[in-house]
Amino acid sequence: MSALYELPVFGLSLTLATYLCSLWLYQRLGRPGLLSPVLVTVIGVAAVLQLTGMPYDLYMQQVALLTLLLGPATVALALPLLRNGHALASSAPAVVATLVVGGAVSISVTVGAMVALGADDAMLRAALPRSVTSPVGLSIADALGASVPMAVVLTLISGVLGAVVGPALLSLVRVRDERARGFAVGMTSHGIGTSRVLGESTVSGGWSSAAMVLNALVMTVTLPAVAQLVA
């Protein structure tokens, strides 16, 4: 087995092939939110690592190309903000108020639940960036000294939750405004949620992706201070 996974191209082929299979499955089954391709790929690749006993460090070395591309991809998030920003700019006071209030709710519930149930500091720090789009969340987790994989997985779960129950939950509490629906989903479930509401309407999708980037910017500045206060 080790002869196979020691081939330098093993990690990248495994990751790309699993991702393609997950995409195919996702499209084939009518895009169910629960089968988000990234979640399926993470589980699939993790299972192969467990079964073959391939060390995680070796896998990371083999997929360095993907890690390297994360930087420019994060910078590229500027483009959806620029594209959808002017629609939000005319409602700036409402948008800012929602970002601040929503951010405060998100942080206090996370901290409250973790502290009340006695989770350790490390876990709390990894849970803080969970509403932030992964590329930015990664660097926040890193700055907080949190476990990056844990932060990524919690972020993925948040995104999948948003795609699966987000729109229904918003309808339940009678949020019908397309702009508000998009914004709420983008703020809580970043990219995965955004791709879900984009199917609902382009207005929602635009507001969602702008909210995702704005929320990431706000959290980048806020979370280090919060982490210092509570952990």
Place this chain on the structure above:
Amino acid sequence: MGRMSRAALLPPVLLGLVILLLAQMVGLALETLLGLPIPGVVLGLVLIVVLGLLRPTRAVVRLADPAATPLLQHLQLLFVPPGVGIVLELQNLAENALPIALAVGGSFVLTLIVAGLLLQALLRRQDRRRSAADGPAPGDAETGEATV
């Protein structure tokens, strides 16, 4: 014009990638030089936003698009490797399952509802005030704009 047509001869995806990488590099350099607490990649993101808002540099941002679009389309592929690292922490995850479920689920549900209701109320008030101020409802115009 002349500059644009010359740039058009270069491979667009590579050109876009170089623009994004340069912005990231400037961000990382700023982070180290100024000792800022904000990650360099995020500074790079802000730099591109600023360049895109200023008229003379807007064209540079447009050139980044051919690389940005495919990168963002498959953004999720890029965090498979860090996500797979969870295999090292399955124990930790299982031990903290309850607080995690409550923190992640609870803050997700509450934030979603609060943000949705609040923004809807604020936008409605704003639309009403604007349509009272000037005849045709500007809410519709805005929605049209957002679809672009």
